[in-house]
Amino acid sequence: MHRSDRLAAEPGLISARPAAPWHATRLAGVPAVTLGLVVLAFALLWFGTLGVRHLLGPDEGRYAEIAREMLSTGDWVTIRYNGLKYFEKPPFHMWATAVSYALFGIGDWQARLCVALAGIAGLGISMLAAARWFGARAGLLAGLVLASAPMWNLAAHFNTLDMTLSGSMACVLACMLLAQHPHATAPARRRWMLACWAAMGVAVLTKGLVGLALPGLVLVVYTCVTRDLARWRRLHAPAGIALMLLVAMPWYWLVARRNPEFLRFFFIHEHWQRYTSTVHARKGGLWYFVPLLVGGFLPWLGLVPGMVRAVGQRTGVVAAGGSRPFQPALMAGLWAVSIFVFFSLSGSKLPGYILPLFPALAILAGAALARTGDQPWRRQLCAMLAVGAIGLLASPVVATLDSNNTPNALYRAYAAWVALAFALVITSAAIGLWLLRRHGRLASITAYAFGMLLAFSTALLGHEAIGRSASGIDMVAPIERVLRPGMPLYGVGMLDHTLPFYLRHPLTMVAQADELAFGAGQEPQKWLPTLDAFVDAWQHGPRAIALLSPQAFSELSARVPMHVVARDWRRVAVANFPLAGAR
Structure with missing residues (x-):
């Protein structure tokens, strides 16, 4: 066993060396200076790339513009998009983005800051829970796994509600795990459970009842599997429910009071009908999320057998004096499986829906990885070498793609970035093999994780080859030269999700209300329902x-x-007027 591995196996987060200077302090067997440099490298890559790409539609532009209008109008209760009521989602994500604008100005990275912070928050709290139950080394490894899981790190750089919800849900799971540790004192258990309930309140304020339904489903399934009814008495439910309602309910009460139509639309149309029907035209079979799960956890798929063993062998279970011991690995496993099944059965499917299960997978992966040997890890690295090679050989296929929405020339430009990303996958796996021989498993895993984050970040950043023109940013300057405050900006038969944000000017919809149909129905004077009406106004x-x-x-x-x-x-x-200098 390598010296670093022996140190990492020692109990406790900080090695017992009271006489050592600060620079010799070790965290989970890793020198604090080394760990600090690793954290700095990950943080620079994580936050330093937020503003490199322009926003994409529909989600990124939509939520960026809603937050801009919220800040501009000063109305933080009635959500509006292009001036029309927009009650599809609650406001927490938009509130956070509007605060980001107020603090740092309006721009691309400011619009993505909320999701980046949510991703880091989910990562950090998951590390803490894994360290508490499975050891400090498992906590560090869980963080490396989650940071480099493609679905998690890509979602943390894409302005949607899914990552904000998933960050709060990660807090729900981790706080539950921390509260249920048998060595937690009564005051600590209460604090962690109240934090768990507060995180549920944030989840409800981010995406509705799913923030309460999913944790409740997992707890019911866990109870059925373990028959541990006593666990419910450790939830601090009366105080917790009161805290959750205090976090979530004021906005729901205010918005319903100001907009009587809100309750039916939000809870019937956006919850019940979305889940039980295909009214939103987001169909998908039961297998829909399988390739997303495989791709989203690709660098760590070799750990799945060890993760299953961690659940089956009740890893981390601590005897609890006569009562049924809490099973953290089982809770994490059921969290992942329950969320996957819940959304697989839904009539409405989008890729980001299963994002909340990834922190649970990372916790299990950290526990499995802390107990794996050099040989299984070497096989994982060799497998990723093969995946990278196949991807690199197949990358020219991207240059052959063409569609009505994206011209082939843009795909050809993006193909080079895809090839570079797979080349980085190969390089990362190769460096991991070299470090495994020279410096041990922990160094190998760390370099590999950073390389995977770099590779998939490269693929995302390279998408600017397509995304720049899709965002319309090159049209902003000429439009701004003629567009004046208060001048109508019509969207004729189309809802452009990005240009209104870059122009700081909402659209007036024409002929087709698109996803603003509800708002247009509530305030019909704010749009033009027919082309004839537009021609007359023009x-x-x-x-x-x-x-x-x-x-x-x-x-x-x-x-x-x-x-x-x-x-x-x-x-x-x-424009409906001649342009200066035009012939």
């Missing part, structure tokens, strides 16, 4: 700018004068 109304598809431009420009301001392969921006 010809007889004030100066205005319109965004429309190339096909719609071809059709409408034959009916009314349209002066082209800017255009790309996705949209055309036109």
